[in-house]
Amino acid sequence: MWRSCAGVAHTPKSRNVSCGAGAFPSVSAQQTFSSGGAPGVPGSLGTRAGHDGRPANAAKPLRWAADAVAMMREGARVRLDYSTQSLWRVDRMIEEIRREGAPYAAVERALRGFGAYGGEVVVRWAGGEWVQSGGEFWVRTWDGRYWDPLDEARRCFAGEGSLRLLCRDAMSTGDAMSTG
Template identity: 40%
Template sequence: MDSDLEKLPAVSEMRAYVTRFVAQLTERNRLPLDYSVVSLRLVDLIVDGLRHSRPERAQVEPFLRGLGAYTGEVMVRRAGGRWVDLDDGQRELFGQPAGVRMPDGRVWNPIGKVANRFESASEESLQRFYLLLHGRARRPVAAL
């Protein structure tokens, strides 16, 4: 990973961070990371592949963070969410400085969802998370 992708940026820079991450990830392979809901299934498969090789979490942490930010950006672009700085209680609860606030006011932690999928072989599907997400905009939000 590029050194500027090692940590999460400020909320105002999140879209640029995700754009750089996707460009770097797709530079050598043709992964269809197009910010669609369907692309979250690919994120599921990528995380499963990472887990299969059994690396230490610290080795893949920047990559997981990037996939989580990508998942959040799908929520922003497709469900009407927006990136927000978390308050101290939310930071402690989520272990992240940023989250996505949905139109109904709920705050979600897509970065943590990716980490959870990596940590456990559970049903933490990111595509399913999105499809069951409370507070989405009633009509799909146009891609930006």
């Protein structure tokens, strides 16, 4: 029903790759508890949530996204509000950085922040959550599909990706996509 992004190891020409059940066996998602769920209790998720009720492993991407918002506000005088429309501005900013010829090493942290920002938009608007696998951060949408917004920001810098389109794909219904 949903599309997912390319994996970490190899970046295919298309960022959308469907993942079947068990495609990421080492993914460890930490989730919040509903009534009745508790750590160590059989049948519960057995993980700890952060102070804001979000998974504890979402802390790093949230911090990276907040840093990107602050950098855009203070450095470029651009306001980012975690809306889907704001991803247009992020894509344009990455494109401008690329056109200026900045070396990847110089913008790697900024791209990570832009990717985390894009992932957080997906989390907020498409009903996803941050998960971590092998040191990499992914967004898992409610239907179990995985997205790699950090890699999508890198692909955008290479002229091949778009955080706006990633978000659009994560939020769209899969009917038209599954019949292609």
